[in-house]
Amino acid sequence: MTINRRAFMGTTAALAASLSAPMIARAQTAPRVVVVGGGAGGATAARYIANGSQGAIDVTLVEPTRAYYTCFFSNLYLGGFREFDSLGHTYGGIASGGVNVVHDWATGVDRDAQTVTLAGGDVLPYDRLVLSPGIDFIEDSVPGWSTAAQNVMPHAYKGGSQTELLKNQIMNMREGGVFAMVAPPNPYRCPPGPYERISMVAHLLSQVNPTATILVADPKENFSKQGLFEDGWERHYPGMIQRIGPDFGGGNVTVDPAAMTINIDGQVEQVDVCNVIPAQRAGGIVFAAGINDGNWAPVSAYDLSSRIDPNIHVLGDAAAQGAMPKSGFSANSQAKVAANAIVAALADGRAFPPRFANTCWSLIATEDGVKVGATYEATDEGIASVDSFISQVDETPETRAETYRESLGWYDAIVEDMFG
Amino acid sequence: MGNRFLTAILLLTASTGTPVLAEGDPERGRELYRPCAACHMIGDGAINRIGPHLDGIVGRPAAVAMDYRYSEALIDAASEGLIWTADALDDFLADPSGYVPGLRMIFRGIHDEQDRADLVAFLREEGGTPDPVYANATAVLLAPSDEVLQIVRMEGDVYYGEYLSNECTTCHRPQGGDDIPSIAGMAPVDFIDGLVAYRSGEREHQVMQTITGRLGDEEIAALAAYFETVGQ
Numbered sequence A: 001m002t003i004n005r006r007a008f009m010g011t012t013a014a015l016a017a018s019l020s021a022p023m024i025a026r027a028q029t030a031p032r033v034v035v036v037g038g039g040a041g042g043a044t045a046a047r048y049i050a051n052g053s054q055g056a057i058d059v060t061l062v063e064p065t066r067a068y069y070t071c072f073f074s075n076l077y078l079g080g081f082r083e084f085d086s087l088g089h090t091y092g093g094i095a096s097g098g099v100n101v102v103h104d105w106a107t108g109v110d111r112d113a114q115t116v117t118l119a120g121g122d123v124l125p126y127d128r129l130v131l132s133p134g135i136d137f138i139e140d141s142v143p144g145w146s147t148a149a150q151n152v153m154p155h156a157y158k159g160g161s162q163t164e165l166l167k168n169q170i171m172n173m174r175e176g177g178v179f180a181m182v183a184p185p186n187p188y189r190c191p192p193g194p195y196e197r198i199s200m201v202a203h204l205l206s207q208v209n210p211t212a213t214i215l216v217a218d219p220k221e222n223f224s225k226q227g228l229f230e231d232g233w234e235r236h237y238p239g240m241i242q243r244i245g246p247d248f249g250g251g252n253v254t255v256d257p258a259a260m261t262i263n264i265d266g267q268v269e270q271v272d273v274c275n276v277i278p279a280q281r282a283g284g285i286v287f288a289a290g291i292n293d294g295n296w297a298p299v300s301a302y303d304l305s306s307r308i309d310p311n312i313h314v315l316g317d318a319a320a321q322g323a324m325p326k327s328g329f330s331a332n333s334q335a336k337v338a339a340n341a342i343v344a345a346l347a348d349g350r351a352f353p354p355r356f357a358n359t360c361w362s363l364i365a366t367e368d369g370v371k372v373g374a375t376y377e378a379t380d381e382g383i384a385s386v387d388s389f390i391s392q393v394d395e396t397p398e399t400r401a402e403t404y405r406e407s408l409g410w411y412d413a414i415v416e417d418m419f420g
Numbered sequence B: 001m002g003n004r005f006l007t008a009i010l011l012l013t014a015s016t017g018t019p020v021l022a023e024g025d026p027e028r029g030r031e032l033y034r035p036c037a038a039c040h041m042i043g044d045g046a047i048n049r050i051g052p053h054l055d056g057i058v059g060r061p062a063a064v065a066m067d068y069r070y071s072e073a074l075i076d077a078a079s080e081g082l083i084w085t086a087d088a089l090d091d092f093l094a095d096p097s098g099y100v101p102g103l104r105m106i107f108r109g110i111h112d113e114q115d116r117a118d119l120v121a122f123l124r125e126e127g128g129t130p131d132p133v134y135a136n137a138t139a140v141l142l143a144p145s146d147e148v149l150q151i152v153r154m155e156g157d158v159y160y161g162e163y164l165s166n167e168c169t170t171c172h173r174p175q176g177g178d179d180i181p182s183i184a185g186m187a188p189v190d191f192i193d194g195l196v197a198y199r200s201g202e203r204e205h206q207v208m209q210t211i212t213g214r215l216g217d218e219e220i221a222a223l224a225a226y227f228e229t230v231g232q
């Protein structure tokens, strides 16, 4: 099948390039794709476009960090089920797969000229641009907190050093101290993430500091896998976790990092560790490109192209695509659909109907894993759910252990899929 | 091959239950079993999954788990008298597809002798003694269902299968992993049989049932055609 594609590519690819970007004179004829963000969406897209086009498309990946630390499984690190180093992945495999990897920040997008500007000054022309920058935090969404306070009250909601910091703080908590979390409002990345984190912190504390308590202020009425988490907390960590929902003021929270206090609806609590997960929006480059509508980038469900500029595809957390949760699995799934569409458009590959899937595994305690997942399809309105499943409260310990092991297999597979 | 199986039977009769091999440590074996657990259940309530259940496996004749559709290779071996004695398992685990050529199971084998002994010790402890009914059981080659055969006869579109495989590779690694089985290089009939079993709900697995729930015959044929070509 590759032979067919190759035979076509020589002429049509060059033609496609010259038609779609006539303003930019180029020495080379291969169409160019620039991917901004080397995370779950961007790394997958870069690899799949390079592979799918068999080198007929010139792919550049722009990512500032040299090692990507996954958010997925970072909670398992907090719980002591994972080494920190096992979360880090480098870009060597992507580079040797024919992708030009540039370690820099993208700072601007000129949509008319079809160029991306990097912090280092380089200007990269593109025929198609893929943005998968993940999330940023909305300033002042938790009054008293700002990114300047993130070393005192960590968010640990982007991968890497923040996660390590949070773990250090937990390990150094005074005996019988209070771990507080300010949970985020919808929509945010990884719907079960805060609650898996609560489980993992509870697991760690029950071993190293069993009289410590956990206080969660939550602006949301309900949350992902709620029944499963609450059942698990009851069984494994009875009396340790208190969650204050919006009925009791969990949505009316301010913090004071200097005093290490949290004010929940007028009631001030002194806490020892405070994990603030603020409200979220698309990564800044989406706003620089001017393709946002409110906090996110609206996209077509068919190929993840921006509804504002069809030459730009937005993947993963930053996209407003419809029903898929913001997860690494979703970003990976969306990246493959976009890659197929881009290779079809620029290198005359075959276009196939979009199809999406997601599964989110969470660990509640040792060998007590749960999952939720669904398949999705594209509609004119957005990505829509086709069929779904969720773990049950009354499952056997064997099923839970199996679910956990499955999540280990998934982690190994998705990082191999992303990074080669 | 016949000779080796004959020896296996003789050893079984000679030793009735006493381990033939070096002592294995079943607790270490439990750890080593982890990759096996992705396909094989063992212990109370074990049922056939991707692979047959392993209850009473040490001392059990080959290819006799009820209702499991074994490969022709294993049925042939069974008809030559293969019995899974500790010795036979040891040889098999050292080089599975060398021991039973044409085996469906995709597993590279375990080189370390002590590891094999530990694993077999675990199989013996966890699987218990084989049910006496196995002694008289005969291995039969079960035909795939008509539904499966119909898909087998379709010509799968490899390139479409490659695209569809994107949905598989988020969890199934090309070379296989410890916790989720490899599916690369599978024979189309086995691949199709597996997916159809998930699709019909006959084989349990939430993720796989949801994924296969919307695969049509054409999609399954395409995937089977693609996966046959990779990983070989």
Ligand SMILES: Cc1cc2nc3c(=O)[nH]c(=O)nc-3n(C[C@H](O)[C@H](O)[C@H](O)COP(=O)(O)OP(=O)(O)OC[C@H]3O[C@@H](n4cnc5c(N)ncnc54)[C@H](O)[C@@H]3O)c2cc1C
Pocket (backbone or CB within 6 Å): A036, A037, A038, A039, A040, A041, A042, A062, A063, A064, A065, A068, A070, A071, A072, A073, A074, A075, A104, A105, A106, A107, A132, A133, A134, A135, A156, A157, A158, A189, A190, A193, A194, A197, A283, A284, A285, A315, A316, A317, A318, A326, A327, A328, A329, A330, A331, A359, A360, A361
């Ligand atoms: C605690 C936690 C647990 C989670 N657990 C799971 C889980 O179990 N399963 C799951 O599927 N998902 C999980 N997630 C969610 C998952 O991490 C995200 O949904 C996923 O990473 C989104 O992928 P993305 O490509 O949109 O963004 P990211 O993976 O965040 O990648 C964005 C990349 O873009 C780069 N970038 C940003 N701006 C620029 C710029 N201007 N120029 C260049 N590069 C830029 C960043 O450096 C980053 O590497 C979890 C998240 C958290 C916080």
